[in-house]
Amino acid sequence: MADEPLILQVDADQAKRWFGELHRRSADLSGLMAQIGEDLTESTQARFDTGIGPDGVAWQPLADGSGRTPLNATHRTRDGIHPLSGVDWVEIRADSKQARWHQEGTDPYVIQAKPGKALFWPGMQMRTGKDGKESPGFVKKVNHPGLPARPFLGISEADGEAIEQLAVAWLELDAEAGNLPPA
Structure with a gap:
């Protein structure tokens, strides 16, 4: 008996049942993706x-x-953010035309007045005309310095942790709580 090898046999049936159950639960993740x-x-x-x-x-x-x-x-940008999801995907969309400018920032650019119009904004400097009267300083174009990037879309560390918790709860992966099929 002392010369006989010590043998440990592993029965894979339990693991197969668990993986089968996980496969079943993950076949349609649309509810998880929507959440x-x-x-x-x-x-x-x-x-x-x-x-x-x-x-x-x-x-x-x-x-x-x-x-x-x-x-x-x-x-406008905040209110234009909406989720879309399917069976195995989710995306967050920012629909306002300014969203990309704020997310990524812009290089300097020129703001041009529309034909027959002029640009003016509150606080703009007044100009003194030839007649000595002050009037708003309307202009035809303005050199804008560009927008700094102010990223709002993305997955933060807290978002990643929340997604993981949702996925675990959705798939009920807690074997200790008895959520996996018995051996």
Whole structure:
């Protein structure tokens, strides 16, 4: 008996049952994808209140020195964020035309007045005409310095953890809680 080898036999039937159950549960993830989409949309929209990107970096302040949080004047970009999802995918869309400009930033550019129009904004310097009267300083074009990137789309560390928790709960992977089929 002392010369006989010690043998440990592993029965793969239990593992096969577990993987079979996981396969069944993962065949249609549309509910999970929809929930992830909703959660990421809420997280993304919340960034407009905090002014902090998904990487944890605060957005560059507004150039006017007002202290206001950037991208909050009209809420157009924030309100244009929507989730789309399917059986095994999810995406978050930002539909406003300005979204890409704010997400990625822009190079300097020229703002040109429409034909027959002029540009004016509150606080614009007044001009003194030949007659000595002051009038608003309307202009035909303005050299804009460009927009800094203020990323709002993306998956933060907290988002990643929340997605993992949702997926585990969806698939009920907690073997200790008895959620996997018995041996």
